Structure formats: structure tokens, C-alpha cells
Amino acid sequence: MSDRPGKSFSVALLGKGGSGVVTAGDMLLTAAARCGLYGLMIRAVGPQIRGGESAALVRLSPAPVECLDDRFDVLLGIDWNHAERMVADFAIDANSIVVTDPAEDAVPQSITASGATERQLEMKALADSVSGGRANMVALGYVAGLAGISREALEHAIAKKLGPKRQESIDASVAAAMLGFSRTQSSEAPQAANGASGKRWMISGNQATGLGALRGGVRFAAAYPITPATEILEWLAPRLLDAGGTLTQAEDELASINMAIGASFGGVPSLTATSGPGLSLMIEGLGLAVCAEIPVVVVDVMRVGPSTGIPTKPEQSDLNAAVYGLHGDAPHIVVAPNSVTDCVYTTQWAVHLAEATQAPVIVLSDQFIGQAIVVADPVAEISFFAKRKLAENIDEAFERYAITADGISPMPIPGTAGGQYTADGLEHSSKAKPSGSSGDHCTQLDKRARKIADFDYGQHWADIEGEGELAILTWGSTTGVVREALHRLSSDVSRKVKLIALRLLLPVRQEEMAAALDGVNRLMVIEQNHTGQLYRLLRAWYELPENVDTLHRPGPGVFRPGEIATKINEWCLE
Amino acid sequence: MSAVAPCKLKASDYKSDTKPVWCPGCGDYHVLASLAKSIAALALAPEQIAVVSGIGCSSRIPAYLNCYGFHGVHGRALPLATGLKVARPDLTVICAGGDGDGFSIGGNHLLHACRRNVDITYIVMDNEIYGMTKGQPSPTTAPDWDSSLAPGGTGVSPFHPLVIALASGANFVARSFSGDVNGTAKMLAEAISHPGFSFVQILSPCVTFRPDQREWKNMVHPPPVPFTTDASQAARRVMTDDGFNIGVLYKGSRAKYAQAVAHDDAFEGDFQNEFLV
Numbered sequence: 001m002s003d004r005p006g007k008s009f010s011v012a013l014l015g016k017g018g019s020g021v022v023t024a025g026d027m028l029l030t031a032a033a034r035c036g037l038y039g040l041m042i043r044a045v046g047p048q049i050r051g052g053e054s055a056a057l058v059r060l061s062p063a064p065v066e067c068l069d070d071r072f073d074v075l076l077g078i079d080w081n082h083a084e085r086m087v088a089d090f091a092i093d094a095n096s097i098v099v100t101d102p103a104e105d106a107v108p109q110s111i112t113a114s115g116a117t118e119r120q121l122e123m124k125a126l127a128d129s130v131s132g133g134r135a136n137m138v139a140l141g142y143v144a145g146l147a148g149i150s151r152e153a154l155e156h157a158i159a160k161k162l163g164p165k166r167q168e169s170i171d172a173s174v175a176a177a178m179l180g181f182s183r184t185q186s187s188e189a190p191q192a193a194n195g196a197s198g199k200r201w202m203i204s205g206n207q208a209t210g211l212g213a214l215r216g217g218v219r220f221a222a223a224y225p226i227t228p229a230t231e232i233l234e235w236l237a238p239r240l241l242d243a244g245g246t247l248t249q250a251e252d253e254l255a256s257i258n259m260a261i262g263a264s265f266g267g268v269p270s271l272t273a274t275s276g277p278g279l280s281l282m283i284e285g286l287g288l289a290v291c292a293e294i295p296v297v298v299v300d301v302m303r304v305g306p307s308t309g310i311p312t313k314p315e316q317s318d319l320n321a322a323v324y325g326l327h328g329d330a331p332h333i334v335v336a337p338n339s340v341t342d343c344v345y346t347t348q349w350a351v352h353l354a355e356a357t358q359a360p361v362i363v364l365s366d367q368f369i370g371q372a373i374v375v376a377d378p379v380a381e382i383s384f385f386a387k388r389k390l391a392e393n394i395d396e397a398f399e400r401y402a403i404t405a406d407g408i409s410p411m412p413i414p415g416t417a418g419g420q421y422t423a424d425g426l427e428h429s430s431k432a433k434p435s436g437s438s439g440d441h442c443t444q445l446d447k448r449a450r451k452i453a454d455f456d457y458g459q460h461w462a463d464i465e466g467e468g469e470l471a472i473l474t475w476g477s478t479t480g481v482v483r484e485a486l487h488r489l490s491s492d493v494s495r496k497v498k499l500i501a502l503r504l505l506l507p508v509r510q511e512e513m514a515a516a517l518d519g520v521n522r523l524m525v526i527e528q529n530h531t532g533q534l535y536r537l538l539r540a541w542y543e544l545p546e547n548v549d550t551l552h553r554p555g556p557g558v559f560r561p562g563e564i565a566t567k568i569n570e571w572c573l574e
Numbered sequence: 575m576s577a578v579a580p581c582k583l584k585a586s587d588y589k590s591d592t593k594p595v596w597c598p599g600c601g602d603y604h605v606l607a608s609l610a611k612s613i614a615a616l617a618l619a620p621e622q623i624a625v626v627s628g629i630g631c632s633s634r635i636p637a638y639l640n641c642y643g644f645h646g647v648h649g650r651a652l653p654l655a656t657g658l659k660v661a662r663p664d665l666t667v668i669c670a671g672g673d674g675d676g677f678s679i680g681g682n683h684l685l686h687a688c689r690r691n692v693d694i695t696y697i698v699m700d701n702e703i704y705g706m707t708k709g710q711p712s713p714t715t716a717p718d719w720d721s722s723l724a725p726g727g728t729g730v731s732p733f734h735p736l737v738i739a740l741a742s743g744a745n746f747v748a749r750s751f752s753g754d755v756n757g758t759a760k761m762l763a764e765a766i767s768h769p770g771f772s773f774v775q776i777l778s779p780c781v782t783f784r785p786d787q788r789e790w791k792n793m794v795h796p797p798p799v800p801f802t803t804d805a806s807q808a809a810r811r812v813m814t815d816d817g818f819n820i821g822v823l824y825k826g827s828r829a830k831y832a833q834a835v836a837h838d839d840a841f842e843g844d845f846q847n848e849f850l851v
Contacts, residue, residue, distance in 0.1 A: 033851040160851075201849040214845055220661045222653075239845055248660050251686035255653035258646065262626065262657030265644055266665065270657070288647050375851065414642040414658075414665050417621045422636045422643030433592055434637060434645075 008061035010069045011143045012090050013136075015078035017045070017054045020136030023161065025056025026373070027140055030157035031149045032060045033200040033375040040065045040340075041373045044089050045312060053082030055089060060147055064376055066339045066480025070562035072096055074146055075111065078123055078135050079104045083111065088557065092116045099142065101135070126179045132172030133179075141180030151181060201378045205340040205369035206231035208379070209299055210239070212347025213271050217355070217386030218297070219245030220270040222259035224252055224278060227311040228367040229301035232273040253278035257285030260296050264289075265423055267413035269355055269386040273299040276318050277308065279362070283325045286360045290330040290448065292423040293401065293409070295354035295361075295388065299347065302366040302476075304555040313556030314367035316476050317529035322362045323506050323537060329445055331452040333357065334506040336364040338463060338479035340372050344379045346503060349460055352384035357451050358411060364505070366528075368477040368558050394418040400432040403443055407451030452507050461504035461512055468496040470572060471520040471545075473538065475502045478528055478559055485564035493572045502534070508541040522547040524571055526564065530554040580617035585610040588620055590640045595631070601752035601778030601787075602632050605699050608752070609668070610639065611759035616766060623666045626655040628680060630672040631706050632699035632778065649679030652687040652696065659694050660831070666766060670697040674704045677713040677733050684735075688742030691770040692831040697762065698735065698773075699752070701780035701787065709783035735775050736812045736823060740805050745770030745826040747808065748801075749819065751794040752778040761822060770830040777818070790818070797821040 011028070013021040025041050032039045037060050044055040057072075059065050071091045076099040077083060087110045092098065094115035100107050101123045112118070121142055123135035137158070144154050158173045203211075209232045213221070221240060223233035237247045245268070250256035253274055260270040274282065279300045289296045302318045304310035322334045333353050337346035347363055354361040391398060391410035400421040402409045409430075412419025421432040427444060429435045463479070466486070474482050479501040486494050500516050517523070523545045525535040532552040538544060551567055553559075588610040596602050613623060623641035627633035629648035636643025642665075646654045655669040676684055676698045687696065702719075704710040710723045713733035720726055739747050746768040750758040758776060765772035777794065779787035793816075801822040802808050808824035 030851055200851050201846070202851045203849045207849070211845060211849075220657065222657060242845075246660055248656065250653065251682055254650060255656075255683055255686070258650040258653035259657030259660070261646075262644070262654035262659075263661030264657075265654075266624075266658045266662035268661040270661070284647050285650065292644070292646075378846065378850070414624050414662060415621055417619070420621055420640055420642050422645055424637070424645045425647055426645060434634075 008059055008065060008069055009147050010057070010059045010072045011074040011076065011147070012072045013056045013058070013076050013078070013139060013143070014080070014083060014086065014090070015054060015136065016081045017052045019054065019078045020134060021054055021056045021078060021139070024136045024140040025058045027157040027161050028058050028144060028147070028149070029373060029375055030160055030202060031144055031153040032147065033202055034153035034156050035149055036198065037062060037375065038064045038200070039375040040068070042068065042368070043371060044086060053086050055086055057089065065374070067484055067561060068558065070560045074099060074143055075116070076139050076143060077101075077104070077107065078139055080108055083108050087111065091560070097146075099139075121180065121183060123180070127176050130172055130175045130179065132169065133176035134173070137173045137176035138180035141177030142183055144177070145181045145184030151178065154181065199378055200375050202373060202375050203340065204231065204371060204373045205337070205343045205365060206301065206371060207235050208341055208343035209273070209347045209363070209365060209370070210235035212344040213297070213351060214239060214243060215344065215381070216348035216351030216384060217269045218271045218351055219243060220260065220263035220268045221247040222250045222256035222263070222270070222272045223247055224250045224256045224274065226275045226278050228303055228370050229273040229275050229278070229299065231371070232299060232301070253281035254285070257282035257296070257298065261285060261289050261294050264294050264296050265414070269295065269351055271297040271299065271351070273301065275301050275303050275311070276305045276321070279318060279321060280325070283321070286332065286362070287326045287328060287330050288425045289360040290326065290332055291425045291427070293358040293411070293448070294423065295358050297347070297350050297354050297361050297363060299363040299365055301370040302364060310556045312367065314477060314558060315529055315555035316364070316366060316478065316527050317533065317554065318364060319505065319529070319533040319537065322364055329449070331449045332359050332506065333361040333452060333504070334364060335361060335504055336476045336502070337369060338476060338501045338503060340369045340374045341376045341379050343369060345382060348382060348384050351386050353455070355386035355388045356408070357455055358388065358408060359448075359452060364476060366477050391419050392416065399430040401428060401430045401444060401447070403430055403447055406454060407447045407449070457504055457509065461502070461509045462516065463501040463503065464516055465499040466494070466497060468498045469519060469521050470496050471498040471500055471517060471523050472526060472568065473500045473502065473523060473534070474526040475505065475534055478526055481559040481561050481564055482526055484561040485568055488561060488565045489569060493569060496572060497568065505534070505537070510542060513542050517545060521545050522549070524549040524551060524568070526551045528553065528555055528559060581619040582617065583614055583620070585614040588613055588640050590638055592637050594638050595634055597782045599781040600631070601701065601780070602635065602699055604752040604755050605632070605697070605758065605776055605778055606635055606638055608755050608758035608762055609635070609697070611755070612762035612766060615759065615763050618666055622664070623668065624658055625668045625670060626658065627651050627669065628671045628675040629706070630675045630704070632670065632672040633675055635670050649675055650683065651675065652680060652683040655694050656687060656690065656692050659692050663693070667694045668697065668766065669694055670699070672705070673698060673700040673702060673714045674712040677735055681713070684738065685742045688739050688744040688771055688773065690831050691743060691745055691828055693769055693771070695762070695765045695772040695774065698775050699778035700735070700775050701778050701784060703780050703783050705780045705783055734813070737809055739773040740809045740812070740824060743828065744773040745828050745830070746772035746822070747824040748773070748822040749775045749777070751790060751820050752776050753791045754794070754820065757820070764822065768825065770826065770828060777820075793818045794820050797823070801825050803827065
């Protein structure tokens with residue numbers, strides 16, 4: 001864990017909607033990547049589509065980062081119109097710098113109370129001195145200067161973002177940015193050192209999910225827009241066409257899950273993406289995919305629930321719905337990516353699992369990793385590729401739902417002569433005929449359970465790091481925060497702690513877990529929800545050490561590494 | 575093994591050996607016979623056809639045919655069929671079900687399937703009742719029809735499926751009567767052959783819970799005029815008729831849903847370059 005961020009630089013850019021702070025944050029991240037740094041950006045927005053508050057929270061570091069820091073080094077407000085509503089997002093202290101434009105209202109008292117040093121930057125006036133200049137570019141130049149980013153990298157980032165056909169706009173933006181840049185002295189640059197060189201990717205979790213789906217072989221997606229999952233579908237729409245596939249917009253989530261199942265019945269690996277309310281609507285369809293044995297992947301980018309909840313903020317609270325939501329005994333698979341870049345891997349794996357087991361797979365991403373944009377090392381190709389066991393040479397004795405040792409029955413794809421069968425949500429015999437007999441029900445239940453339980457999930461079921469008699473068990477976006485928290489602990493504490501980040505939440509892996517927990521005498525379960533949903537799942541299904549603690553709290557605020565480090569430290573010293 | 579040459583099978587070759595669950599005298603037997611005749615007439619290979627349905631008596635129809643079938647969940651036959659046809663444009667996709675499945679729980683999908691105009695044929699066997707649950711009013715039931723669930727009647731105006739289909743953009747709209755097996759077979763063959771979304775309402779009596787529907791055979795009659803290509807004219811006709819006019823009402827020429835090109839398993843495109851900074 002030596003490559004974890006020791007010194008990073010965090011800046012919050014704030015302004016009313018349309019002020020361009022997200023564009024500036026995006027450029028800052030691009031410029032940092034150009035300098036060999038790593039980074040992460042969160043867009044914090046209010047519910048208003050336009051005109052509300054908007055913020056870009058950017059963290060830059062010489063080593064990969066997977067979460068926000070505890071505090072911000074710099075809070076820059078292009079204006080403070082809606083700052084009060086977002087103040088909880090800006091953890092600043094006496095060592096922070098608050099940058100304000102004297103032409104705007106004064107910095108709100110709730111912010112000055114932190115004791116942060118206030119600096120004046122005439123963003124609007126400087127921008128007005130350049131034809132076509134905008135205050136957000138002045139702000140960008142200023143924070144880039146503070147972050148120790150080079151002029152060349154800044155110019156590159158602006159040109160890249162604005163595109164080749166907008167030279168006038170690029171010139172104006174660069175000029176404005178340089179006015180801001182020149183107002184900082186490089187000696188002040190607080191934290192970020194020059195990082196290692198090398199190729200970097202700049203990618204959001206939702207894009208990474210789309211990429212994983214494409215790499216996994218998905219060629220049909222059904223789409224119904226929902227925050228915060230829509231970007232997966234928007235990213236996929238043109239690229240699926242390029243890949244010879246297609247995306248269809250559905251009228252609702254009831255339709256999108258059924259479209260995906262229909263396409264997959266036709267032999268085309270299929271996916272849909274949604275968030276909690278959509279998952280609820282898709283549950284009946286998922287049960288159909290279980291019973292009819294049709295592969296399908298549903299990505300749930302979790303947001304604060306229940307109901308409409310807080311649509312733009314993360315929570316790990318759909319676990320119960322994903323695991324237990326289906327009626328009947330309905331074996332299926334639930335996986336969760338544990339970082340932005342892991343969305344590529346986990347989604348690709350999910351497609352592989354769905355295709356191989358002819359069952360639905362739910363991918364539990366969340367708003368944080370879905371919408372965070374990171375600068376990271378490129379994600380290597382892995383060899384999973386959708387592979388369905390097909391029935392091709394069919395004779396008289398063929399049975400669609402044949403009882404096989406591994407529970408997986410060869411599946412004929414429409415067009416295959418002699419393989420005609422009716423896929424059915426009714427219980428059926430091995431010959432795919434509707435059946436109400438207890439014999440057929442039990443053999444099919446056993447078969448469907450066996451194919452999921454006995455599948456070889458290899459080492460991918462969890463990421464396990466470190467050794468020790470204490471273990472932290474976590475999942476999803478909380479993993480990155482826990483990793484950083486462990487890194488911050490003194491080595492005599494951290495060497496006693498093992499991290500187990502579950503990627504496979506269902507089916508349970510009792511043997512693998514027993515091996516992972518061998519020698520562990522205390523366990524802490526960390527997750528972001530109100531009731532400890534993973535903790536309760538573990539309690540129900542696994543042999544756990546006698547001493548199990550739990551740290552769980554709901555969204556909308558994400559865990560910060562300091563909060564978890566403090567908790568783990570106390571726990572280790574108990 | 576995909577079908578290229580016309581398939582020379584008899585209608586009976588398209589039926590499976592599974593015995594229908596339908597009551598004696600049910601109109602759906604005739605619809606099954608008509609559907610088998612229509613696909614035999616079109617010389618389609620059974621493995622190139624998929625029949626997709628939801629839940630209800632009539633939705634049992636896929637299992638009674640020797641084609642690929644999908645008996646899905648209640649109300650979602652159209653999305654299932656849509657996904658299949660969009661992903662596999664080479665298949666002939668036929669969607670089938672009842673009035674409760676298609677007009678009530680699945681009503682929203684009907685609107686959007688008509689709009690989307692994917693090249694599928696949707697057959698609704700309309701008996702103005704929920705039969706499988708033993709006789710509750712459906713969206714096409716008359717408001718004064720007495721039942722346990724709605725004593726004295728629902729008091730609610732019936733849904734007018736053909737008008738809705740026309741208004742929503744269906745490309746082929748027709749009404750038939752199950753008892754007219756040959757006429758229905760001919761109409762279904764025409765619907766399947768017509769590009770885009772084809773909607774066929776088949777009056778199919780439920781003799782068990784609606785014995786009064788035995789009279790339908792005496793009430794249906796051919797349309798006074800042939801089909802039109804003018805949707806507004808078709809809507810006026812169907813809104814002013816007695817509900818027993820059978821025949822093709824409307825044939826449109828709207829472009830069908832743009833379909834995917836054949837998918838390529840060997841795709842190794844390089845989408846990750848866009849992420850390089």
C-alpha cells in the first residue's frame with residue numbers, strides 16, 4: 001500500500017449553475033494527468049437543472065486516489081449565491097485557502113468560521129479584460145498554479161476540452177487562465193509533487209461500466225433514463241452501433257428489462273442500467289430470467305433511497321433488494337465494483353457470469369463511483385468474453401432444461417433447427433413443458449441453485465489485501481476509503497489488519513470466506529447504509545469470528561478516510 | 575441451419591404435442607389453427623419464428639406451436655418481443671395475448687410498440703374478460719357487465735384498442751373473429767408480411783364466463799368498404815362502427831424501426847483510446 005496518496009491537493013470550485021466550474025474542474029484534472037499526476041473529481045449539483053448551485057470537487061495526487069480527502073486545501077467561489085446549501089460538502093479548516101472575487105458578495109459566515117485564509121482574486125474583472133474571457137478560466141488558472149501544474153499542461157487541457165474547431169475560444173480561455181495562473185507564485189504550490197510519468201486514463205465509473213460491458217460482449221442494451229445511471233446508456237448508445245450492436249430506448253424499466261431478456265433469448269448478450277426505483281420495477285423481469293434461464297445483466301447505480309430519495313447522492317442501500325428482492329427461490333448473482341476503474345473489470349465479469357450461467361446478474365455500482373471521474377492507470381484487458389453453452393447439434397432426445405451435473409443446460413438460439421422450445425416463467429419440466437409437479441419443481445430448483453452455487457468464481461469473489469488477526473470487510477465505493485484509511489494508520493496498527501473487499505455478494509462463498517478469515521479473531525464490517533445490510537447478510541450466511549463490529553451510516557455524505565482511520569485506530573486499540 | 579428456402583410444411587406441422595389448457599369451445603383454439611395456417615401459407619421455417627406472450631389463457635399459445643416461444647410475465651410480451659426482434663431482425667416475431675394482458679397491465683407498452691413500429695405482429699385475443707382468474711372485467715368489458723369484483727358493472731367506459739393503435743402509429747390495423755378460421759389465417763399472413771408494427775384484434779369468445787359471446791358468430795360482418803391508407807379515415811370508421819366489423823382497417827407505409835446490423839462476435843474494437851490523456 002506504499003503507493004497510496006501521502007500528500008494530495010484538494011480543491012473545491014463553486015459557482016451557480018452555468019458558471020462553468022465543472023468544465024474548469026475537468027480541465028484541471030486533464031492538466032494534472034498531463035503532468036503525470038493522478039486525480040479524482042466529483043460533481044456536486046443541486047436538484048435544479050440550471051441555475052442552482054454547482055461544484056467541482058477535485059483531488060490531485062502523485063499516487064492513485066479512489067476517494068475524496070477529509071478536507072480541501074482550497075475553496076474557490078466564483079460566486080457564493082448558493083454556497084450555504086452546499087457547505088456540508090466543503091470541509092475546510094484554518095489551513096485552507098478561500099478564494100473570493102471582490103466583485104461578488106462576501107464569503108458567507110458559515111465558511112469564514114473555519115478560520116481559513118481569505119484571498120481576493122478579481123475573476124470577473126480579469127476575465128472581462130480578455131475578449132471572450134470567462135471567470136471560470138481565471139479560476140482554473142489560479143488553482144492550477146496553486147497545484148503546481150505547468151502552463152503547458154494547462155494549455156493542453158483547455159485545447160483538448162474545447163476541441164480543434166474552436167481556436168478563438170481556446171485562445172480566449174488560455175489568456176484568461178494565464179491571468180489567473182500568474183497571480184499565484186509557484187513557491188506557494190501546496191502539495192502535489194510531480195508524479196510518475198506514464199499513460200493515464202481519464203474515465204468515469206459509468207463510462208468504465210459501459211466499457212466493461214462492451215469488452216464483455218454486450219451487443220444489446222435497453223435504456224430508460226434515470227439519475228445517476230444514464231451516462232452508462234449514453235456512452236453505450238453510439239459505441240454499441242460501432243460494435244455492430246444496438247441500444248433501444250424503452251418506455252419504462254418494466255420494458256427495458258424485458259427487452260434485454262428478449263434480446264438475450266435471441267442469443268445476443270444484453271444489459272440494462274438503472275438505479276434503485278428502476279431496479280424495483282425490474283425485479284419481476286429478473287425472476288423471469290431466473291426461471292426461463294436467460295442471461296441478462298442489470299447495473300444498479302445506487303443512490304440514496306428509499307423511493308426517490310436523494311437521486312444525486314450515493315448510498316449502498318440496495319443490497320437487500322438486489323439479494324432478497326425476488327419472489328420465490330430465485331438463485332441469481334450480485335456483484336459490486338470496488339472502485340471507478342474496477343467498474344470495467346466487474347462489469348465485464350458480470351457479463352461473463354450471466355452468459356456462462358444463463359442467469360441474471362445485478363451489478364451494484366453507486367453514484368460515487370459511477371459519476372466520479374478519475375485519472376488512473378489504464379485498465380488492462382482481461383480475457384473474459386461472453387460464452388454461452390449453446391445447443392447446436394440437436395437430436396430427438398434434446399431437452400432445453402436438461403438436468404446436468406453443473407446445472408447448466410445447453411441453450412438453443414432461435415434459428416437453430418430442432419431446438420424449438422418455449423422459454424417460460426411457468427415452472428417446467430426438463431423438456432420445457434409447463435409443469436405443476438413437485439418432482440419437476442424440485443429438480444429445476446436444484447438445478448438452478450446448483451449452477452449458481454457450484455460455478456467457479458475463482459479469486460474474483462473478493463479483493464484481499466494484507467494479513468492480520470483483525471479484518472475489515474467492506475464492499476463497493478467504501479473500499480477505496482477504507483484502503484486509504486488503512487494506509488494512514490501507523491504500521492504497527494495497519495500490519496495487524498487485513499482488508500476483504502467483497503466483489504461477489506451473491507451467491508455466498510462460505511469456503512473461501514472461511515479461508516480468508518482463518519486466523520482472524522476480530523472483524524469490522526464497513527458500509528454506507530442505515531441498517532448494516534451487508535453485516536446482516538454476513539450474519540445470516542457465514543461463520544464469523546466471535547467479535548464482529550460494524551461501522552455503517554447512510555448517505556448522502558460519503559465516508560472520508562480520516563473518519564474511518566480514526567474508527568479503525570480506536571477499534572485496534574480496544 | 576437458418577432458413578433460406580421456403581419451408582413446405584402443413585399447418586399441423588407447426589403445432590406442438592402439448593395439449594392446450596383452454597376450455598372446450600374457447601375461441602383461442604381457432605386462433606391457434608389460424609396462426610398455424612398463416613405461417614404455413616407463408617412457408618416460414620418453424621425455427622425462424624418466435625411467438626412471444628404474456629400471461630392469461632390466450633398467452634399460453636406459444637407452447638402449442640412448434641416454433642421458438644417465450645411465455646413471459648404478465649403484460650410484458652411486447653417489450654420482450656421488441657428486444658428479440660431488434661436484436662434478431664432475421665427472425666419472424668409474433669406477439670400474442672389477451673385483452674387484460676395487452677390493454678390493462680401492458681397498456682403502456684402497446685402505445686409505445688405502435689409508436690416504435692418495430693416489425694412485429696401483435697395478436698390480441700379479445701374476450702372482454704379475465705378468464706384465467708375466473709371472470710373479472712377487463713378494459714374492453716362493457717360498463718354494466720355484472721361480476722363478483724364489480725357488482726352491477728364497473729361503470730367504466732371500455733378501451734377502444736383499434737383507435738388507440740391508430741392514434742399511436744401502428745402500421746397495420748385489423749379486426750377479426752376467431753370463428754372465421756380461414757379469414758383470420760389470411761389476415762394474419764397479411765399482418766406478418768406487412769412491414770412495421772401490425773396489430774390484429776381477434777374477437778375470441780370465452781364461452782365459460784361469457785356464454786353470451788356465443789352470439790358473436792351471428793353479429794360479426796364484413797366491413798362495408800375496403801381498408802384505407804388514411805389513418806384519420808380509419809379512426810372515424812372504427813369509432814362509428816358497431817364493434818363487429820371485421821377485416822383489415824388500415825395499412826400504413828411508415829418506415830419501420832431502424833434495426834441493428836447483424837452483430838459480430840469477433841468485434842475487438844478499441845474504445846479505450848478515448849480515455850487516454
